[in-house]
Amino acid sequence: MKEITESSRRVPVIAETGVLVVGSGPAGLSAALASARTGVETMLVERHGCFGGNITQAMVGTIAWYRHEATVDAGGIGVEFEHRALEMGASLDDPDGMGQLLDADMFKYVADVLVGEAGIVPILHCFSVDAIMDGSSVRGVITESKSGRQAILASCVIDATGDADLAHRAGAPYSVLPKEERMPVTTTFGCSGVDVSEFLAYVRENPSRLADWANRTSGKEDDLFSTWIVEPFNRAKEAGEIPANATIGGYWGGLTEAGEATNINVAHTLSVDSIDVWELTRAEMDGRQKAIWALEALKKYAPGFQNARLRSFNSSLGTRESRRIDGEYVLSEQDVKNQARFDDSIGIFPEFLDAYGEVIMPTTGRYFQVPYRIVVPQRVENLLVAGRSVSAEKAASSATRQMMCCTVTGQGAGVAAAIAVQQRVPCRHVNLSQVQKAIEKQGVRIG
Numbered sequence: 027m028k029e030i031t032e033s034s035r036r037v038p039v040i041a042e043t044g045v046l047v048v049g050s051g052p053a054g055l056s057a058a059l060a061s062a063r064t065g066v067e068t069m070l071v072e073r074h075g076c077f078g079g080n081i082t083q084a085m086v087g088t089i090a091w092y093r094h095e096a097t098v099d100a101g102g103i104g105v106e107f108e109h110r111a112l113e114m115g116a117s118l119d120d121p122d123g124m125g126q127l128l129d130a131d132m133f134k135y136v137a138d139v140l141v142g143e144a145g146i147v148p149i150l151h152c153f154s155v156d157a158i159m160d161g162s163s164v165r166g167v168i169t170e171s172k173s174g175r176q177a178i179l180a181s182c183v184i185d186a187t188g189d190a191d192l193a194h195r196a197g198a199p200y201s202v203l204p205k206e207e208r209m210p211v212t213t214t215f216g217c218s219g220v221d222v223s224e225f226l227a228y229v230r231e232n233p234s235r236l237a238d239w240a241n242r243t244s245g246k247e248d249d250l251f252s253t254w255i256v257e258p259f260n261r262a263k264e265a266g267e268i269p270a271n272a273t274i275g276g277y278w279g280g281l282t283e284a285g286e287a288t289n290i291n292v293a294h295t296l297s298v299d300s301i302d303v304w305e306l307t308r309a310e311m312d313g314r315q316k317a318i319w320a321l322e323a324l325k326k327y328a329p330g331f332q333n334a335r336l337r338s339f340n341s342s343l344g345t346r347e348s349r350r351i352d353g354e355y356v357l358s359e360q361d362v363k364n365q366a367r368f369d370d371s372i373g374i375f376p377e378f379l380d381a382y383g384e385v386i387m388p389t390t391g392r393y394f395q396v397p398y399r400i401v402v403p404q405r406v407e408n409l410l411v412a413g414r415s416v417s418a419e420k421a422a423s424s425a426t427r428q429m430m431c432c433t434v435t436g437q438g439a440g441v442a443a444a445i446a447v448q449q450r451v452p453c454r455h456v457n458l459s460q461v462q463k464a465i466e467k468q469g470v471r472i473g
């Protein structure tokens with residue numbers, strides 16, 4: 027590839043902080059809230075114009091669709107998201123389970139309020155493009171924004187970019203699956219003009235079960251209700267209206283009394299490397315084409331959708347996976363399926379796996395503990411990594427990628443970073459029993 031050499035230049039330092047969180051999805055938002063509530067000056071840097079990550083940018087509201095009577099949750103900031111959203115009119119019932127479906131637009135405002143209340147210093151429209159290193163220690167980040175190239179210095183940095191962008195820049199080891207093996211990226215959309223009662227009558231007559239889409243389950247999941255919808259798209263394919271190989275089919279959600287279906291998650295693109303700008307561009311455009319085909323099929327073949335209109339596209343493509351760090355510990359499939367227990371637990375997550383065709387639902391009270399070491403990268407100091415890029419085997423990431431689990435790793439990382447800053451020690455060597463007490467004080471179940 028042809029290359030040029032950039033000229034070196036001096037970069038203004040726009041801020042110095044205790045904890046700097048980069049990325050504001052379920053993990054980053056939780057990390058920043060947890061750090062600020064532990065009493066350390068905290069900044070939150072986000073490349074888009076709103077906080078929330080996939081919740082607000084990719085319209086992924088189903089934060090607890092897995093929940094059943096017997097499910098045991100960690101509590102903490104993830105559950106607080108549901109409660110605050112409910113209080114502020116920012117959620118709907120989730121037809122799939124007992125959780126709340128977060129409204130992508132209103133949750134932008136909920137996140138603003140939470141950030142403001144916690145006294146976090148926010149920066150939106152700000153892309154973190156490099157790590158500032160002092161030997162093997164991260165000292166801050168370089169950002170690019172409308173204000174130009176700038177630097178933010180911090181005592182501890184949390185990479186919650188979902189793609190482990192900073193860990194990569196800092197030289198931490200990680201792995202990434204070949205793009206053909208990765209989960210698809212998705213263009214979510216919403217409709218207005220839906221006759222909700224007519225659509226629900228159609229769903230009652232044609233109910234879907236979880237086994238209709240999951241390839242592997244433990245058996246107890248098979249007959250659970252699912253919002254899976256594929257028939258209208260298959261009919262459009264049979265009629266030659268949609269290419270036969272188009273990956274269209276998925277879930278409906280977010281039906282409102284105002285005649286909306288706010289979350290339609292059916293338009294997917296396979297084999298996308300979401301850390302490659304050309305592939306992201308291709309997938310954004312391909313996804314919108316599929317979403318429009320899907321909408322036309324719904325109008326023609328899904329009762330209740332005949333007068334539907336496009337209400338919203340996601341504001342950014344929804345990515346499910348890219349880099350995963352090699353941490354101090356790699357969470358295994360056995361750990362998540364065998365109720366693993368760890369001395370360095372920073373929270374728990376129910377036995378819920380959903381990826382690569384396998385689904386295990388937490389219909390029982392089984393859960394595993396989440397070890398601190400999966401947020402601690404190898405070789406690089408003063409950096410923690412939370413969210414979907416934590417250290418986990420492919421099969422275990424079916425659990426760690428879930429938004430509620432991202433809030434657990436985020437909250438744990440936020441508290442640990444803040445205490446490390448207070449104690450003036452590298453976060454790898456933070457006093458764990460103190461961290462665990464502080465996490466529990468914030469309402470998280472760790473044992």
Ligand SMILES: Cc1cc2nc3c(=O)[nH]c(=O)nc-3n(C[C@H](O)[C@H](O)[C@H](O)COP(=O)(O)OP(=O)(O)OC[C@H]3O[C@@H](n4cnc5c(N)ncnc54)[C@H](O)[C@@H]3O)c2cc1C
Nearest residue numbers: 049051052053073079080154187188212344413414428429
């Ligand atoms: C279509 C779809 C449906 C899904 N359904 C579910 C579901 O039903 N339930 C569930 O639990 N999970 C679901 N998931 C998975 C879940 O959404 C993600 O795993 C989860 O959001 C990951 O959280 P995160 O905080 O790690 O990253 P993200 O939510 O991806 O957030 C990362 C944030 O970092 C920002 N960022 C990235 N790079 C930079 C940078 N360099 N500088 C500054 N900011 C940056 C991004 O803009 C974003 O705000 C779904 C995912 C998709 C795409």
